[in-house]
Amino acid sequence: MKRYDPQDHARAAADLLAAEESGDQIGLLSLRHPDIGMDDAYAVQNAICTAKLAQGRRVIGWKIGLTSKAMQYALGIDIPDSGILFDDMAFDHDATVPAGRFIQPRIEAEIAFVLKSAIGGADVTRDEVIAATDYVAPAIEILDTRIVRVDAETGKSRSVFDTISDNAANAGIVLGPQRHAVDAFDLRWVGAITTRDGAVEETGLGAVLNDPVESVVWLARRMAQYGQSIEPGQVILSGSFIRPVECPPGSVITADFGDFGDVALSFA
Secondary structure, eight states: OOTTOHHHHHHHHHHHHHHHHHOOOBOOHHHHOTTOOHHHHHHHHHHHHHHHHHTTOOEEEEEEEOOSHHHHHHHTOSSOEEEEEEGGGEEOTTEEEOTTSOSSOEEEEEEEEEESSOBOSTTOOHHHHHHHEEEEEEEEEEEOOSBOSBOTTTOOBOOHHHHHHTGGGEEEEEEOSOOBOTTSSOGGGOEEEEEETTEEEEEEESOGGGSHHHHHHHHHHHHHHTTOOBOTTOEEEOOOSSOOEEOOTTOEEEEEOGGGOEEEEEEO
């Protein structure tokens, strides 16, 4: 991929949007364009955003991914990634996802930040994030992959550039009904027991990037590199502290955060 080639970025975005619509995954962009880089991947993501806004969608927030060292090691990187949340991605607590809505859905448990004031800039501080936060809540992120996870011919797995181009595998968000002041809990010690069909699949603690607040700091600073900022009322998913849980049809998911709250979701 020739760096900063808008035609390449627009074509990749169109292919990903078509895959989302049809349910048919596309091949690895990192095979199509071996020279793809981080800026290219975010340019594809931005082209998807432009197309969705033109369709009438609205940005409701942002997700931070690859916050765990295990996931970073697996992809050979040392930084998280981010993606965009749109209004049609929001599901109610205890909702049922319609059959066929997603291709290969998985879920992760996270702590969500909802902001009351805008933050942005390359020098955003921890104190500014705390001051800008309206409340925090338990959350489930739904992941999906419009790009194949593994290329059938070469055996090559998705790279971080494939994932970022695919809007960081973003697909849905569910907020639990509980709302807490950002300083009501030590968020590093907020944990979740995540079950599928009543069986425990994953457990974890919220110490993403050592502290979820630091995830939001990282996001605001990264967005500044691309001329973006976080707006009042937007939701920030601060990063998963469990491995993704596969959600075949009929799955019933619960994430029990103890005193922090709970989130539930079903798949038809």
